[in-house]
């Protein structure tokens with residue numbers, strides 16, 4: 189279980205968030221939705237130690253940590269692929285740094301390349317493929333860390349609608365089949381409602397969790413479910429009536 193209490197981050201004298209509490213139960217799929225610039229990525233950077241928090245307590249499975257570090261795999265909003273490595277080499281970086289069995293990791297990477305529609309592009313460089321393909325490669329690399337906790341910052345934002353649906357199914361598999369605990373940011377309310385066990389609406393500034401919605405509808409879900417449509421309409425109204433919320 190991930191528990192965060194009193195998280196505070198100040199940039200240039202401005203409180204991005206202050207005294208923020210958040211918890212994610214083991215195996216839970218929790219999604220954060222909020223206005224662009226409210227501090228979602230800053231929170232993830234703080235939790236993972238990319239840019240530490242100014243204050244706050246973090247614990248994972250009841251062990252206090254300065255930051256999640258090696259306990260979590262973090263897919264940042266920017267894809268951060270290394271331009272001088274091919275897509276496959278980028279995907280195998282976690283295996284190299286983690287001193288893992290390289291043959292086994294290559295098999296896993298190949299399977300993920302097929303599953304994410306990247307097969308045939310293994311030796312392409314990031315600047316030779318589309319933004320959506322780079323994003324899929326970044327997702328492969330995140331999964332290659334093989335951690336129990338995964339933080340995903342808008343992982344599907346650069347994808348077309350069809351690829352997005354197919355990768356949403358993959359994200360569900362991460363929870364159901366691979367038993368991962370997932371904390372994700374999205375600007376797509378429908379995506380949040382299809383995937384999450386709980387959706388937190390954030391407001392700025394400082395960023396606070398203004399409302400949480402527990403969703404216990406079985407998955408996979410469809411938008412023919414009138415309950416989901418009602419929640420969607422409510423969330424859109426809370427967020428200002430449109431879906432371009434970053």
Ligand SMILES: Nc1ncnc2c1ncn2[C@@H]1O[C@H](COP(=O)(O)OP(=O)(O)OP(=O)(O)O)[C@@H](O)[C@H]1O
Nearest residue numbers: 199204223224225226227228229230231265433434
């Ligand atoms: N390194 C930094 N130095 C100073 N200010 C920063 C830094 N990083 C982020 N900020 C500020 O913190 C606030 C939150 O930014 P953040 O990127 O966390 O927002 P976000 O909710 O992820 O937005 P988006 O949905 O557009 O990705 C913004 O006002 C931003 O300008």
Ligand SMILES: [Mg+2]
Nearest residue numbers: 228229230265
């Ligand atoms: Mg962001």
